[in-house]
Amino acid sequence: QVQFVESGGGLVQPGGSLRLSCAASGFILDYYAIGWFRQAPGKEREGVSCISSSDGMTYYADSVKGRFAISVDAAKNTVYLQMNSLKPEDTAVYYCAARDLFCGTSPDEYDYWGQGTQVTVSS
Numbered sequence: 001q002v003q004f005v006e007s008g009g010g011l012v013q014p015g016g017s018l019r020l021s022c023a024a025s026g027f028i029l030d031y032y033a034i035g036w037f038r039q040a041p042g043k044e045r046e047g048v049s050c051i052s053s054s055d056g057m058t059y060y061a062d063s064v065k066g067r068f069a070i071s072v073d074a075a076k077n078t079v080y081l082q083m084n085s086l087k088p089e090d091t092a093v094y095y096c097a098a099r100d101l102f103c104g105t106s107p108d109e110y111d112y113w114g115q116g117t118q119v120t121v122s123s
Contacts, residue, residue, distance in 0.1 A: 001025075001026045002024075002025075002026040002027050002098070002112045003024070003025045003026050004022050004023065004024055004025075004096050004097075004098070004112065004113070004114030004115070005022075005023045005025070005114065005115075006020065006021065006022050006023075006094070006095070006096055006114040006115060006116065006117040007020070007021045007023075007117060008020040008021050008117060009094060009117030009118045009119045010118075010119070010120070011120045011122065012086055012119070012120070012121055013121070013122070013123050014086060014087060014088060014121055014122075014123055015085060015086065016086050016121070017082070017083060017084045017085075017086065018083045018086065018119060019080055019081070019082050019083070020036070020080065020081040020083065020094055020096075020117060020119075021078055021079075021080055022034065022036075022078060022079045022080070022081075022096030022114055023076070023077065023078045024077045024078065024079070024098070025077070027098070027112075028077065029053045029072060029074060029077055029079065029098075030053050030054065030074065031053070031054065031100070031101065032053055032054075032098045032099065032100060032101065033050055033051065033052040033053065033054075033098065033099050033100070033101060033102050033103040033104070034050065034051055034053065034070075034072070034079045034096060034097070034098050035047060035048075035049065035050040035051075035096070035097050035098075035099070035103060035104070035110060036048040036049045036050070036070065036079075036081045036094060036095070036096055036097075037094070037095045037096075037097060037107055038090075038092035038093065038094045038095070038119075039092055039093050039095070039116075040091060040092040040093075043092075045095070045107045046061065047059075047061055047105060047106075047107070048060070048061050048064055048068065048081070048094070049061065049064065049068055049070040049081060050070070050103035050104075051070045051071070051072055051079065051103070052101065052102050052103050053072055053074075054101050054102070055102075057102075057103065058070055059103050063089075064083075064090075067083065067084050067085045067086075068081060068082065068083050068084070069081070069082045069084075070082075079096060081094070081096075083119070086119075086121045087121060088121045088122060089121075090119060090121050091119060091120050091121050091122070092119060093116040093117065093118050093119075094116065094117050094118075094119050095113055095114050095115075095116045095117075096113075096114045097110035097111075097112060097113045097114070098110060098111060098112040099111055099112075
């Protein structure tokens, strides 16, 4: 059974950092692309970042470039999203998701989803 367990969300002040974790079970990350998405209240789910485990390619939304970094720990079958210089507009529920081999741009292209973790950036 494919499952994700997400963790690392919380409340942080503007300018602060958080690291989100997405631990996968039931499949090996080597053959999948893992994306991070977020959804703020009243807004559509949007792509934040993605890593294609097969070739190591990474992608970032313009709004997070230079501030967020995605990485994979194959030994732990876990994907991380390091978030630095956080802004109030980063506040959202963050989800990790998986699809075969290569990154996709739309949430509809992803087959497996985590339960989400809340990130709140506020003073």
